[in-house]
Amino acid sequence: MKVRVILTLAVLAVFALAGCGGGGQTVDKPAQAKAPQLIRYNLCTEPETLDPAQATGQPEGTVLSNMFEGLVRYGPNNEIRPGIAREWSVSADGLIYTFKLREAKWSNGDPVTARDFVYSWLRLLDPKTASEYAYQLFYLKGAEEYNSGQGKSEEVAVRAKDELTLEVTLKAPAPQFLGLTAYPSLFPVNPRVDKESPDWAKSMDKYVVNGPFRPVKWDHNQRIDLVKNEKYWDAGSVRLERLEIYLVDNIDTGYNMYQAGQLDFQEEVPTQEMARLKGGNGVKIYPDASVYFYRFNVTKKPFNDPRVRRALAMSINRLELVDKVTQANQVPAYSFVPIGIPDETGRDFRQNAGNQFFKEDLAEAKRLLAEAGYPDGRGFPRVSILTNAHAGHQKVAQAVQQMWKQNLGVEVGVTVQEWQVYNDSQDKLNFEICRAGWGPDYLDPMTFIDLFVTNGGNNDTGWSNREYDALVAKANAAADPKVRMEAMRQAEKILISEMPVMPIYFYTNPNLVRDSVKGVIVPPFAISADFKQAYIE
Amino acid sequence: MARFVLRRLVTMALSLWLIITVTFVIMHSVPGGPFSSEKKAPPAVLQNLNARYHLDDPHWKQYLDYLGGLAAGDLGPSFKYDRTVNEIISQCFPVSALLGAVTVLFSLAVGLSLGVVAAWRPNCWPDYAALGLSTIGFSVPSFILSGLLMYLFAFRLNWLPPAMWGGWQHLVMPVLALSALPTAFIARLMRSSLLEVLRQDYIRTARAKGLSPAGILFNHALKNSLLPVVTYLGPLVAGVFTGSFVVETIFAVPGLGRYFVTGVLNRDYTLILGLTIFYAFFLMLMNLLVDLVYLLLDPRIRLAGSGGDRDGLQKAQG
Numbered sequence: 001m002k003v004r005v006i007l008t009l010a011v012l013a014v015f016a017l018a019g020c021g022g023g024g025q026t027v028d029k030p031a032q033a034k035a036p037q038l039i040r041y042n043l044c045t046e047p048e049t050l051d052p053a054q055a056t057g058q059p060e061g062t063v064l065s066n067m068f069e070g071l072v073r074y075g076p077n078n079e080i081r082p083g084i085a086r087e088w089s090v091s092a093d094g095l096i097y098t099f100k101l102r103e104a105k106w107s108n109g110d111p112v113t114a115r116d117f118v119y120s121w122l123r124l125l126d127p128k129t130a131s132e133y134a135y136q137l138f139y140l141k142g143a144e145e146y147n148s149g150q151g152k153s154e155e156v157a158v159r160a161k162d163e164l165t166l167e168v169t170l171k172a173p174a175p176q177f178l179g180l181t182a183y184p185s186l187f188p189v190n191p192r193v194d195k196e197s198p199d200w201a202k203s204m205d206k207y208v209v210n211g212p213f214r215p216v217k218w219d220h221n222q223r224i225d226l227v228k229n230e231k232y233w234d235a236g237s238v239r240l241e242r243l244e245i246y247l248v249d250n251i252d253t254g255y256n257m258y259q260a261g262q263l264d265f266q267e268e269v270p271t272q273e274m275a276r277l278k279g280g281n282g283v284k285i286y287p288d289a290s291v292y293f294y295r296f297n298v299t300k301k302p303f304n305d306p307r308v309r310r311a312l313a314m315s316i317n318r319l320e321l322v323d324k325v326t327q328a329n330q331v332p333a334y335s336f337v338p339i340g341i342p343d344e345t346g347r348d349f350r351q352n353a354g355n356q357f358f359k360e361d362l363a364e365a366k367r368l369l370a371e372a373g374y375p376d377g378r379g380f381p382r383v384s385i386l387t388n389a390h391a392g393h394q395k396v397a398q399a400v401q402q403m404w405k406q407n408l409g410v411e412v413g414v415t416v417q418e419w420q421v422y423n424d425s426q427d428k429l430n431f432e433i434c435r436a437g438w439g440p441d442y443l444d445p446m447t448f449i450d451l452f453v454t455n456g457g458n459n460d461t462g463w464s465n466r467e468y469d470a471l472v473a474k475a476n477a478a479a480d481p482k483v484r485m486e487a488m489r490q491a492e493k494i495l496i497s498e499m500p501v502m503p504i505y506f507y508t509n510p511n512l513v514r515d516s517v518k519g520v521i522v523p524p525f526a527i528s529a530d531f532k533q534a535y536i537e
Numbered sequence: 538m539a540r541f542v543l544r545r546l547v548t549m550a551l552s553l554w555l556i557i558t559v560t561f562v563i564m565h566s567v568p569g570g571p572f573s574s575e576k577k578a579p580p581a582v583l584q585n586l587n588a589r590y591h592l593d594d595p596h597w598k599q600y601l602d603y604l605g606g607l608a609a610g611d612l613g614p615s616f617k618y619d620r621t622v623n624e625i626i627s628q629c630f631p632v633s634a635l636l637g638a639v640t641v642l643f644s645l646a647v648g649l650s651l652g653v654v655a656a657w658r659p660n661c662w663p664d665y666a667a668l669g670l671s672t673i674g675f676s677v678p679s680f681i682l683s684g685l686l687m688y689l690f691a692f693r694l695n696w697l698p699p700a701m702w703g704g705w706q707h708l709v710m711p712v713l714a715l716s717a718l719p720t721a722f723i724a725r726l727m728r729s730s731l732l733e734v735l736r737q738d739y740i741r742t743a744r745a746k747g748l749s750p751a752g753i754l755f756n757h758a759l760k761n762s763l764l765p766v767v768t769y770l771g772p773l774v775a776g777v778f779t780g781s782f783v784v785e786t787i788f789a790v791p792g793l794g795r796y797f798v799t800g801v802l803n804r805d806y807t808l809i810l811g812l813t814i815f816y817a818f819f820l821m822l823m824n825l826l827v828d829l830v831y832l833l834l835d836p837r838i839r840l841a842g843s844g845g846d847r848d849g850l851q852k853a854q855g
Contacts, residue, residue, distance in 0.1 A: 049619035056574070127581075130589035132572065135579045148581035202619055220628055221791035222702060248700060248789040256687055256699040420569025420804060427577070457577035 035536045037241040039517055041529065042254045042266040046221050046247045051201035052187040053124045056132045062528040063224060063245060064184040068211040069232075071099050071117070071166070071181035076521050076533070078340070078443060080179055084112055084188070084210065084233075085166070094173030094479050101164040104233040106190050107214045114160035119191040122146075122153050133185040136441075139170045139177050173479050176442040183442070183526060212238045212532040221247055239519070239535035258282075258512055264536075265520065266512040267528045271392060274327045274510065282514070285329050288507035289340035289524035290439035291448070293333070294385065294400075295501050297432050299462035302372065302381060309499040311368040314361050315407040316400055318505060325399050326392065328510045333503035334358055336492055337445045340524040344481035349445050353489050357496040362407055369408055377409030383432035384413040388422040393435050396504070426460050434460070437507070440525045445488045446475065452495060463500035538832075542825070549821045556817045557607075557810065561600055564806055571616035571804045590616060603810065612811035617803045622811035625796060630815075632702065633780035633792035639712050640777050641770070644719035649766070651720070652727025653754065659732060667724060674721030683714040683787040700789040711788045715781055719773055723766055730762040763834060771827035775820035779812075 047060045055064055073083035085099040104112040125134050125147045138144045140158055145151030157169035170177060180186060190208040193200050200206040204215040204224075212234070213226035226243040229235065246263060248254045255270050257263045269283055277283040296303040296312075303309055318332030331339060335350065335357045343349040366376070374380045385401065387393040397414045404410045412433065417425060426434050438458075440447045450456065453472050454464040468491050475487040495501070511522060511529075518537050521530040572578075572586050587593035591602060606613055612622035620628075655667035690710060691699035697706050734740065735758060743753050780794025793812070800808035831838050 046618075048617050051619060054619065127585045128589070130582075130585040132574075132578060132582060132586065134582050134585070138579070144579070144581060147585065149584075219791070221795070222789070246701075246789075249795070250700075250786050250789065252684075253687070253700045253787055253789055256691060257701075260691055260695070260699050262698065262701075419802065420573055421567075423573055423575060424568040457579075458575075 035516070037239055037536055038244065039240060039242075039520075039531060039534060039536065040244045040246060040262065040264045041531070042246040042248050042257070042263050043224075043528075044247075044251060044254065044266065044268055045249055047224075049201065050207070050215075050218070052184050052189060053120070053129055053131045053133075054201075055184050058526065058528055061184040061526060064187060065527045066211060066213050066226065066243065066529075066531050067207075067209040067215060067229075068184070068187040069104075070183065070187050071101075072178060073532075074179075074182050074521070074523055074530070078342075078523065080182070083182065084117075085181075088178070090178075094175070095170050097168045097170070097177070098161075099166040099168070101166065102233060103164070104210060105231045106208050106210050107229050107231050108190070108193070108208045109231065110190060110192060110208070111163075112188065112210050113163045114166040115163070116188040116191055117166050118158050118160050119194075120188040121158050121186065122156060123189065123194070124185055125156060126153070131185070136180060136183065136185045139172075139174045139180075141169050141171050172476065175481065175484075176444040176446065179442050179444075213240075213243055221249075223247060234532075238532060240531055243531050255512065258514070263512075264514040264517050265529070267509075269328075269510045269512050271327075277512075278327070278329070278510075282512055283510050284513045284522075286509040286511060286522040287340050287524045288439075288509035289338045289443070290437055290507040291333055291336060291338045291503055292330070292396075292435075292437050292505050292507060293336070293501045293503045295426070295431075295434040295436050295461045296499070297429050297434070297462060298500050299429060300432055302374065302383075303432065305372050306498050307368040307372040308374070309502065310358070311365040311372070311408065312404060312410070313499050313502040314358060314368075315365040316403045316504075317360060321396065321399055322505050325395050326505070328508050330505040330508050331355075333506050334496075336495055336501070336503050337448045337488075338440075338506040341440065341443055341445050341448075343445070344485040349485075353492065357493065358499075365408060369410075374410070377411070380410050382411070382413065384415045385433045385435065386415045386417065386422065386425060386431040387435040388419045389416050397435060400504075429460065429462055436460070436501070439507075443525065445485070445492075446472075449475070449488045449491050449495075452500065461500040463498070465494060465498060468494050538829075542829075545825050545828075549818070549825070552821065553814060553817055557604070557814060558600075560810055560813050561596075561603070564804075564809055565596055567804070569804050571806060573804070590614075603807075607814070612814070613807035615805055615808045617799075617805045617808070622807050625808065626793065626811065626815055629780070629791060629793040629796065630778075632790060633785070633794060634778045636708065636711055636715065636780070636785075636790060636792060637774065637778035639708055640715045640719065641774055643712055644716040644723055644773075645766075645770075647716070648720040648723025649727055651724035652731060653759075655724065655728040656731035656735065657750075657754075664728075667728070671721035671724040674717040674724075677717060679714050679717070679781065680783045680787060682717055683710070683784055686710045686713055687787070700787070702788075702790050707788070707790075711784050711790055714784050714788075715777060719777070722769060722773075726765045726769055727762065730765045731758060734758050734762040760834060764831065767827055767830055767834065771823040772820060775816065775823045779816050779819060 043059050043062065045059050047063055048057060049055055049060060050063060052064050052068060055061055069083045071083055071085040072080050075081045084101055084104050086102040088097060088099045090097050101112065101114055106112060121137055123129055124131050125137055125143050127147055127149050134147045140156055142151050142155040142157050146153055146156050159167055161167050188210065193206060193208045197206045204218045207215050209229060210232070212229060212232050214229040216225040216227055218224050224245040224247070226245065228238050228241050232238065248257065251268045252270050254263060254266045255273060258266060269277065274283070296309050298304055322330040322332060335353065335355050337349050339348060339350045341349045343352055345352065369375065369377065385397045387397050394414065394416060401412055401414055404412060425431050438448060438451065450472055451458050452461070452463060453459065453469050471487045471491040475484045478484040478487065509522060516536050517534065519534040521533065522528070523530065572583065591599060603613065614621050615625060618625065651667040651671065655664040658664060687699050687710060690697045697709055701707060740753060740757060743757055780792040782794040782798045785792045785794040796808060797812050800812060
């Protein structure tokens with residue numbers, strides 16, 4: 001009897017202690033009639049770092065973009081708007097950029113100056129910082145040399161002509177550079193804070209920002225709490241008072257929290273709910289300028305023969321794939337550069353170049369395959385589609401596997417590898433067919449076109465075409481945007497006609513969004529959500 | 538006893554060293570690394586990264602540097618997160634430990650009760666019910682149980698918050714999900730052990746003397762049948778206190794469990810090593826405590842003079 005009593009008391013005591021020790025977070029109430037300006041957003045992962053010079057991932061970039069502001073900022077229609085820089089000019093040869101800054105303040109009252117940008121950009125390039133994204137600034141003269149330890153920081157071509165004027169000199173013309181200054185790696189940091197407390201990015205009490213929101217708390221693996229930054233130069237446009245960023249890894253759990261009224265916005269939608277929620281019942285589908293494709297290893301038989309590659313590319317039903325398998329209104333791709341990338345006319349690259357470089361044509365595919373020596377798939381070597389261990393990719397691979405078997409008589413296997421092993425295999429060309437996806441680093445076709453130059457670091461197909469390389473070089477050297485774009489259009493035609501990669505679809509970005517949430521900018525690349533103009537209705 | 542503990546500590550240190558070495562070798566043999574990514578970085582950037590984290594040193598030097606840091610209690614920086622491994626463990630372990638403690642207490646309370654009920658009237662309906670429950674307990678995987686609990690209590694009934702951490706309401710579902718398996722085990726262990734004890738002559742004597750069933754149970758039977766449960770408790774505490782990846786991810790509990798898995802996926806070498814050492818040390822410590830608890834439970838047990846402690850203990854029991 002004594003033992004039992006003691007045991008029971010012990011259990012009760014622990015429960016009581018747990019209640020006292022906890023943070024006292026109870027079930028949150030959903031947004032009420034008086035609409036408190038609070039949005040609860042699930043980032044779906046713990047950020048690896050909140051130091052702009054170290055951040056590489058999209059989740060990190062998303063949090064940072066809501067706390068900082070670079071020289072420019074993207075608006076709701078992917079247009080570049082003035083940020084900390086109120087105006088800028090580019091020299092005729094496209095090499096010298098002069099930015100005139102406005103009188104903005106840091107959240108601790110310090111003024112934001114051109115020197116802050118010089119300090120921060122040199123910090124990104126400093127070999128001791130060992131930033132993975134230092135190469136984002138390699139456009140600058142002297143930058144790569146400094147980062148390789150072969151140049152001095154004084155030789156990097158960025159300087160503060162005065163308190164509010166920043167001058168940058170590039171190695172070669174690069175129209176994408178302006179948009180890049182909106183990117184987290186190029187955000188300024190407060191030099192005074194960085195010198196006094198080098199570990200300022202690890203805790204929120206020393207964290208100083210110049211953007212729409214400032215941080216209050218970072219509970220690892222739980223939540224980051226942001227409040228409106230009253231010292232932000234454009235604080236007048238910010239309607240939200242509080243932004244709570246949840247860090248819940250499990251998407252299904254996040255969905256349950258959304259159902260329970262604990263969350264308002266989540267970037268990922270559970271695949272099994274997608275079809276049900278699509279028609280406006282809580283899911284909004286945003287554009288995503290990324291392409292989903294399969295690589296062929298052109299150094300291995302039978303993929304050294306372009307006829308085989310074209311045959312395989314022409315014999316799958318992309319509409320059926322996006323309708324039945326991926327189910328998020330993706331767009332079948334018959335070209336490589338995704339929708340959402342502007343060209344020299346300001347219109348969409350795809351609008352001017354079209355999305356019909358090849359067609360799904362079974363008869364033609366069969367003919368090509370027979371011509372290549374594998375009539376009806378007879379004698380086709382046993383090959384495999386390599387993918388990483390993600391349920392969605394495996395489903396697509398199985399669907400494609402079946403389509404090839406049914407349509408061409410070609411049997412392929414599906415090999416699943418863990419993410420890093422898969423990356424390694426892709427890099428070392430240890431595959432026959434490999435699934436891949438690519439998103440833009442900046443809004444310009446070059447970020448897709450320059451993938452497939454000979455020996456390109458991200459080529460990963462073994463494909464090499466001198467004409468293609470020449471066109472890419474021509475585009476990179478051209479100061480005239482029309483010449484540049486035309487060269488890239490030609491290059492894309494060559495890419496598709498030789499088909500070292502088989503485009504499947506252009507991504508879309510479905511998000512779980514409560515109806516009362518308005519004004520969130522969901523860009524087609526780089527970051528997941530910008531809450532500067534968001535509000536609750 | 539002091540000699541026993543001392544000798545045990547020495548074997549612990551040797552085991553830890555062996556574990557560190559094997560983990561180190563395996564880690565570096567697996568393809569990929571902490572800074573492999575889909576987008577290949579230019580050589581200058583990779584060079585700087587390797588220099589900063591000493592990944593360009595030969596493996597034996599990295600190994601010795603690590604051991605050196607370890608001697609000073611420094612588990613190194615995480616390669617993936619902007620925190621040191623010490624910080625990650627000190628921030629996340631208390632959460633997992635609290636969840637673990639409540640789970641163990643709950644499992645003991647329910648498991649022991651079920652075991653006693655089953656053993657008291659063997660092969661009657663309470664026995665079958667208890668056995669049935671325990672079979673379900675260790676057959677249903679924790680992620681299914683978690684999903685069911687969340688559906689029932691958070692979605693349908695709205696009694697509890699679906700996830701996150703903070704108050705006692707956030708403890709209920711993770712504890713229930715985590716304790717299914719241990720409860721089942723403890724119930725079964727208790728049942729078979731108690732059945733064995735109840736057959737003994739001294740129990741028959743006690744009954745003959747007229748001692749009440751409750752008296753027999755609490756004065757004689759329980760203490761003597763607890764040994765197998767205590768044995769199980771050692772690894773159980775070590776496993777549950779260091780966090781369960783599945784339950785913590787599903788219920789968004791900020792514990793240590795997830796880092797075991799993400800550390801490997803990210804090839805975060807220092808985190809992997811640090812967590813392995815932490816878990817190994819904790820496990821060995823728990824086993825040592827379990828051996829010492831034996832002494833309290835059964836006065837017939839003598840600490841073995843030479844190696845093979847547990848065998849020595851069993852032999853002494855006769």
